[in-house]
Amino acid sequence: MIAALPTRGIHHITAIAGDPQRNLDFYAGLLGMRLVKLTVNFDDPASYHLYYGDDLGHPGSLLTFFPWPGGQPGRQGTGQVGTVSLAIPSASLGFWIERLLAHGIGYEGPTRRFDEQVLAFKDPDGLLLELVASPRVANTHPWTEGPVPSEHAVRGLHGATLWEDGDTGTADFLTKTIGFQPVGEEGNVLRFQSADRGSGTVVDLRRAPGFWRGAGGVGTVHHMAFRAENDQAQLAKRGEIETQGVDITPVIDRQYFHSVYFREPGGVLFEIATDPPGFTIDEPAAELGTHLKLPPAYQANRAEIEQMLPPLRLPHAAVGQAR
DSSP: OOOOOOOOSEEEEEEEESOHHHHHIIIIIISOOEEEEEEEETTEEEEEEEEEESSSOOTTSEEEEEEOTTOOBOBOOBSEEEEEEEEEOGGGHHHHHHHHHHTTOOOEEEEEETTEEEEEEEOTTOOEEEEEEOGGGTTOOOOSSSSSOGGGOOOEEEEEEEEESSOOSHHHHIIIIIOOEEEEEETTEEEEEOSSOSSSOEEEEEEOTTOOBOBOSBTSEEEEEEEESSHHHHHHHHHHHHHTTOOOOOOEEOSSSEEEEEEOTTSOEEEEEESOSOGGGSSOGGGTTSBBOOOGGGGGGHHHHHHHSOOOEETTEEOBOOO
16 A cells, blocks of 8 residues: 655635636736646536646646636635735845836735745735745746746745634644645634645634634636645545545546546645646747647637637737647
């Protein structure tokens, strides 16, 4: 039997957006993240799935969106990932304050949390975001061809804040099952981090007893995925979770990684996703995000799918829907 392994950190976070072009303008334009994959929601091919990340979309750098134009707004509350944190270099805080001001984006801060400086703001759909000036990403490589100077570029995820109605068992689950370690406490927030350094290595747990329950919809996080080094490690972790009596899906092929889904004790939808095969499996590194890529099951319906999807344009380059 294969011994279960701790996860290596966060693989990606997926949220729900409204208008896809507005989402693209904000994340690829204002924030300067690379659109590393333009594809469809594999469970709903009439809508896009947009992946943003670093130069190659390495695990830990990825923030993804299901854009649902006309979708109902969600409500932030407990049982959700309440806040998504993006990592920037420690010396880049001033640059980002000026950039947010220049684009008319209101923000709060900078404030200090766990010895890191934090700027808090919202995206156009109301998703709660943070830019965290962190030494954790000092050795990561930025995307050098985006609209933001590479020395100040977003390096990927810093982490996420879970909102829970008190002590629901999430803290124990994060440590004993996911493999993160508790490293600090400030007020009602507990901090956990993975053994790996770099992007996507922090989970904060905000305990909010009596706060209202969150509701999914536009402007909220759909799920958070943790990293498995390979298929073997994922299967071991899946077996470990299943033996705890947790309802967990079979392995699902998402083409760029393999996934299993389940809910942690507080109700947040978690995923374990494999690092391989990655985003260059179906297009060259230099062309990532510039063509609509479909999984094999949908290729026969490409023309129909393209007609249903609104055209998109990157803020600094055209996005094609080439075969």
